[in-house]
Amino acid sequence: MPEQFLQVNSARLCYEVKGDGPFIVFVAGGDGSYQPFTSLRDLLVKHFTVVLYSRRGYCKSKLTEPQDYTKRLDTDVQDLYTLMKSVTDETFSVFASSSSGIVALTYVNRYPDTVDKCFLHEPMVDLSALLDGRQLKSEHRKGIEIFEVYGRNAALVYYGELYLNKSDRYYMVDKQVSQVKSGWDYHFEHEAHQYLFTEVDMDKVHRDKLVMLHGVESTESFISRPGAAFSKALGMEMVPLPGGHIGFYTDYKTFAVEFIKVCRECRVIYHSKI
Secondary structure, X not given: OOOEEEEEOOEEEEEEEEEOOOEEEEEOOXXXXXXXHHHHHHHHOOOOEEEEEOOOOOOOOEEOOOOOHHHHHHHHHHHHHHHHHHHOXXXXXXXXXXXXXXXXXXXXXXXXXXXXXXXXXXXXXXHHHOOOHHHHHHHHXXXXXXXXXXXXXXXXXXXXXXXXXXXXXXXXXXXXXXXXOOHHHHHHHXXXXXXXXXXXXXXXXXXXXXXXXXXXXXXXOHHHHHHHHHHHHHOOOOEEEXXXXXXXXXXXXXXXXXXXXHHHHOOOOOOOOO
């Protein structure tokens, strides 16, 4: 099925629905585009009906009215709810990575009855809760200041050194700086200052819905720490998957094989064709 568009409150979401089987929706992280998930999606359509969408303000998901950015997280959560209600009346699974982890987590806490499982892949959630959270907040704020003075590329380089391993930096920084414009501009302006430091109320977390994932190649870099700390606070183990922070993009073939195994163990699906 080709790209479709859904008018929501003050925006028009671009999305795709492909495949057969139980529904799963992928929530894009910092750059907001669903494109990094397309190769993985093409290997999952034998097992899932896969929903991909670009979050509002990114790529073809255009804004149609002025935005209230003080409620950006609530808006993202409501967009996900509205989109999935338009697609299916069935329950579905959610996959989120990095900064979109707080979107998925907030969604599950707010609409738990709509969700089968929520797969959080190295979520950058509640950095303030880490032991060095105050220092991290200061270091992260410095990146926003770099963006405001020197622009997106300088900020990407700074955050790449701060958070990522060498392989992830190549794909998330080196290949991005050559682009005239990308979703990172919008992310730095409207999300980076709040999504990573939104406080999580642990008493409201639906542990039975969550599956915590991490990349085997990013365990030595900072990017894995927030998810590891969050998992530990929940008393949960993280499941290793191929690649690093964006293994679903860089190692999508082996990632798909292992992810299908995880889904079988979680009883989201009951067989494997890969």
